[in-house]
Amino acid sequence: MIFGGADRLSLLAFASCVSLGKAATLLTGGTVIGWDTSANSLDVIRNGSVLVENDTITAVFSGSYNGTLPVDLEVVDTTNDIISPGFIDTHRHSWQTAFKTLGSNTTLMRYFERYGTDSPANTFFTPEDVYIGQLVGLYEALNGGVTTILDYPHCTWSAAHAMAALNATFESGVRTEFAYYFQDYANFTVEGQIDLFRDLVNDARFDSSPTKLGISYDGFASTNRKQTRTILDLAIEKNVSVVSTHANGGVYGAPNFPEVLHEFDFLNQSIPIVFAHASYHSATDAQLLRQYNHYISTTPESEMHYGHLHPNSHLIMDQAALGIDTHFTFSSDILTQARLWLQSVRKIFYREVVDRRQLPAENPMSVNQAFLLATRSGALALRRSDIGILAPGAKADLLVWNGRAPSVLGWTDPIAAIMLHANVGDIKHVMINGEFKKRDWQLTVPGYTALQDRFLESARKIQDHWREMPLPVTEGEADNGVAFEKPMMADIERGDGTGYGPLFV
Structure with missing residues (x-):
């Protein structure tokens, strides 16, 4: 008709x-x-x-x-x-799904060498590997009740890789802050990435999906202040939805803390900033977070797994939300993170009383507080009043x-x-x-079984390749000049064995 x-x-x-x-x-x-x-x-x-x-x-x-x-x-x-x-995840690297179970005993320094942005993944992953890993990783999060993710796609080794991650994000339907990652690569410089980013701003799909465009960047503490200034000016010019950075601190370096960003006169912008981990933030950092209303993303299971630890995170929970980080190494749902963090904080505050040989008169953290960290706090970190409730x-x-x-x-x-x-x-x-x-x-995903098969083909290729790579040698000093020291090892068997065992990969 x-x-x-x-x-x-x-x-x-x-x-x-x-x-x-x-x-x-x-x-x-x-x-x-x-x-x-x-x-x-x-x-x-x-x-x-x-x-x-x-x-x-x-x-x-x-x-x-x-x-x-x-x-x-x-x-x-x-x-x-x-x-x-729904739960809100304020820090995740969704593209890494194919590494599932390979890093069950890894440390942070081994992660950097073996699985991170400057690892062999830089040259071995194809755009298809990034796309399918990103997509099934987001579906995994969705299945676990995560409805909003601040995604930190540090797989932008080429325009094709970056677009693969973004295309998968659009397809997933998850509410996502896609924080484009800027870093110089041999064949794709920051200047080239800025050109791509300017094109992405005009992508019409942002108008019809729950995905927004942000920026992630880890060079605030580097000597390349000109590059940093350029990226921050780009964020202001395009009024991006969020800026995020890894603020590791301590022996791990990467001190991208509020004090450092304050030198660039950026904290007073309307753009929210999320500092991933930030376990070693200072009292001044805490004051700046509160003054300018920025948040840290505490990723409890990650920080326990990798050894970041939590020296100060429990002191800034009024400016903190929860995240996952590298979901291929542990749980990918925020419920687990909230539960771990709730009991960890209880332990920390209880110990202050018990160490003085007193009895705790109250439970120091409630389930309501944990629930809010998993939901509304994530919305506040993104300065969104329309999600998390x-x-x-x-x-x-x-x-x-x-x-x-x-x-x-x-x-x-x-x-x-x-x-x-x-x-x-x-x-x-x-x-x-x-x-x-x-x-x-x-999951209401058309053709999900075929999608799983497509992912498994990619994952098997990647896992076969990583299986043949020897583990990095962690002795002497790391690249940042800090010495390696072997910790006391858990021993669950009597005699000469410890029960540690191999990886069954």
């Missing part, structure tokens, strides 16, 4: 109305972990419902709705279930947890149920931007 001008406009208007109607979803009958904007606090709503229209939450209520529900509304029964905001006007990024799962059966406090008892296998549904990305425990 062929339509003329007027008829065609009428049809388009009708199609638009139908689309809007079909885009409405009512999650009803569950327990909602909402947000009371007037009290600025969490609000648990029993027999609650969440109305989603297009990409936005338009109502959160208990009992019957006092308004007019949209036409063609899809009603999802969540009786006995828990509805929560369930409230009218917020983006429809939410999770539905099976309230009858064996792990939580008998719960009364939904926040405690999630933070201390649930596991990511209990997540029934994941919605991002008003669309179900996981439904009835299954």
Whole structure:
């Protein structure tokens, strides 16, 4: 059938109305972990419902709705279930998925040599390897309830590699701050990357997806101040969504801390800055974070795994959110990070009392605080008031947890149920931007099995290559002049053996 001008406009208007109607979803009958904007606090709503229209939450209520529900509304029964905001990850390298299980015992210095941006990955990974690793890595995060990610794609070895990571990010549908990584490479200098970045700013896909464009950069403490100034000016010129940097500190170097950035007169910009790790930040750094409202991204499992440790992180939690870091070495879900960090902080604060031979009178950190770190704090780090909460006007990024799962059966406090008892296998549904990305425990990814096969082909090639590479020798001094020292090793067997064992790769 062929339509003329007027008829065609009428049809388009009708199609638009139908689309809007079909885009409405009512999650009803569950327990909602909402947000009371007037009290600025969490609000648990029993027999609650969440109305989603297009990409936005338009109502959160208990009992019957006092308004007019949209036409063609899809009603999802969540009786006995828990509805929560999605988790926010403020630091991840999604492209590294193919390294899964290879780095289970690695240290940070071995990671730099073997798996990082200047490792053999620089020359061995093809753009296809980056694309498929990025895509399945983001789906892994989504499956675990992570709905927003600040992605740190330090795989920008060429324009093709950078575009592969970005294309996968768009395809995933995960709400992503894609923080383009700037570093000089032999065949792709920062100058060339800036030209590419200027083109990326005009990519129309940013207008129609939940992905935004930011910048990541690790050269603030280098001697190349001209390059740093150029990148910061670019961030200001293009008004990027975020700037992020690795602030390792201590014996690890990379002291990209607030004090260093303050020298460039950049902290006072409207652009949020996220300092990954920042375990060794100083009191002055803390003051600058609070003064200019910037955040650190604490990645608990990573910092334990690699040995960053947490000398100061527990002292700046009012300006901290949670992240994952290298998801190929450990858990990729924020729930695990929140749980680890909750108990770690409790241990730290308890010890201050017990070491004085006193008894703790209270528990020093609550499950509510851990939940907020995993959700709203990430939104605050990105200066977003429309994510990380369930409230009218917020983006429809939410999770539905099976309230009858064996792990939580008998719960009364939904926040405690999630933070201390649930596991990511209990997540029934994941919605991002008003669309179900996981439904009835299954990712809504067309052709996901074929996608897995495609990834496994890439991963086997990469893993075969890495398996043949000898481990770096960690003796003498590292490149930064700090001496290596072997730590006391765990011993779980009597006699000559320790039980440490080989990697079964």
